[in-house]
Amino acid sequence: MSGFVLSNYRRLVIKVGSSLLIGDDGHVHRGWLEGLAEDIAILHGGGHDVLIVSSGAIAIGSTVLQINKSRARLEDLQAAAAAGQVQLVHAYQEALGVNGIAAAQVLLTPEDTENRRRFLNARGTLLKLLEHSVVPIINENDTVATEEIRYGDNDRLAARVAQLVMADALVLLSDVAGMYTADPGSDATAEHIPEVRKISEAILGMAGETRSDIGSGGMATKVQAARIATHAGCSTVVTSGAIDRPLQTLAAGGRCTVFRAEGTPAAARKQWLAGFLEVRGELRLDDGAVSALNDGKSLLPVGVVEVVGNFRRGDVVTLVGSSGNELGRGLAEYSDDEAVRLIGCRSEQIEERLGYRGRSVMVHRDELVLFDNDC
Ligand code: GLU
Numbered sequence: 001m002s003g004f005v006l007s008n009y010r011r012l013v014i015k016v017g018s019s020l021l022i023g024d025d026g027h028v029h030r031g032w033l034e035g036l037a038e039d040i041a042i043l044h045g046g047g048h049d050v051l052i053v054s055s056g057a058i059a060i061g062s063t064v065l066q067i068n069k070s071r072a073r074l075e076d077l078q079a080a081a082a083a084g085q086v087q088l089v090h091a092y093q094e095a096l097g098v099n100g101i102a103a104a105q106v107l108l109t110p111e112d113t114e115n116r117r118r119f120l121n122a123r124g125t126l127l128k129l130l131e132h133s134v135v136p137i138i139n140e141n142d143t144v145a146t147e148e149i150r151y152g153d154n155d156r157l158a159a160r161v162a163q164l165v166m167a168d169a170l171v172l173l174s175d176v177a178g179m180y181t182a183d184p185g186s187d188a189t190a191e192h193i194p195e196v197r198k199i200s201e202a203i204l205g206m207a208g209e210t211r212s213d214i215g216s217g218g219m220a221t222k223v224q225a226a227r228i229a230t231h232a233g234c235s236t237v238v239t240s241g242a243i244d245r246p247l248q249t250l251a252a253g254g255r256c257t258v259f260r261a262e263g264t265p266a267a268a269r270k271q272w273l274a275g276f277l278e279v280r281g282e283l284r285l286d287d288g289a290v291s292a293l294n295d296g297k298s299l300l301p302v303g304v305v306e307v308v309g310n311f312r313r314g315d316v317v318t319l320v321g322s323s324g325n326e327l328g329r330g331l332a333e334y335s336d337d338e339a340v341r342l343i344g345c346r347s348e349q350i351e352e353r354l355g356y357r358g359r360s361v362m363v364h365r366d367e368l369v370l371f372d373n374d375c
Contacts, residue, residue: 009169015158026063039247041099053158060084081142107141117314159228166265173241178257226259233265281309301342330368
């Protein structure tokens with residue numbers, strides 16, 4: 001038995017590599033995907049949020065466009081991704097649909113997770129999909145990403161997604177059941193590593209030696225992904241996807257390597273926010289807003305009495321109480337001039353005040369830290 005209990009984790013990001021999903025003939029392994037969809041349906045039924053990060057667009061598209069991947073140029077691969085992505089997501093839509101689950105396609109570039117303004121947009125959309133019980137099928141937006149501005153591998157993309165949505169577990173389905181001290185294919189003394197509590201140089205070194213997926217991510221990229229995710233409070237598991245019903249097998253105690261999270265996603269997010277040195281503005285709040293924040297709620301425009309400074313959506317602002325006391329800080333959902341127009345505004349008046357449909361909160365509760373309570 002592994003020490004990993006899948007059912008203990010509420011929000012799961014599952015990463016599926018091309019080699020598991022796509023056969024040598026360039027087509028989707030339908031039977032395998034149907035099994036995965038049944039596993040997802042079980043998790044969904046148990047109240048878990050599930051997000052999928054899936055590769056395979058380029059592999060499928062290369063077949064559609066009859067491109068020889070070894071001689072292809074970047075624009076050939078981008079065209080292949082465009083042709084393949086539509087089939088990839090359709091396959092998920094069908095497989096999940098059989099289980100009564102709706103799928104949604106989300107294509108991301110690094111800007112969407114690294115730039116705070118875009119980060120708020122991507123996070124807002126993904127959380128809304130989860131609220132509607134839809135399973136997002138996420139991939140890199142390969143048709144516009146160029147070599148310099150790519151995640152490059154979906155292990156890292158999946159870790160960034162986990163961080164973005166504050167997932168508490170990231171499952172990397174691989175073609176091996178986790179990490180070994182050496183390559184189990186060529187070294188009979190190789191031992192399985194069930195748990196990693198700290199990603200040390202020794203672990204990074206071992207990962208460099210261990211064979212994994214024939215896709216772009218080897219074990220080294222999985223450990224890098226685990227490093228990003230565990231820092232964000234998200235435990236990461238590498239397990240075999242090269243079997244039918246891989247998530248059920250994992251849930252039943254199947255072999256895997258668990259990289260234990262450091263703290264919780266919420267604590268990691270608060271720490272990240274508290275670390276920002278560059279504060280661009282200030283929101284002064286009424287007492288009602290202060291007590292709502294203390295109850296763990298988001299800051300609504302109606303509770304803002306004054307706006308100070310020049311800031312854009314995604315910038316860090318200080319939250320100040322009625323006696324001028326600094327309560328905490330958070331990421332502004334609006335720019336300063338929008339915020340001024342929204343002072344004291346009830347949610348249903350936002351559109352009238354702005355002239356367009358805005359977002360309902362000024363600072364989302366996941367994106368704020370209160371100094372006394374949280375630090
Ligand atoms: N985004 C690529 C695709 O869909 C795969 C990247 C990877 O294999 O990690 O083909």
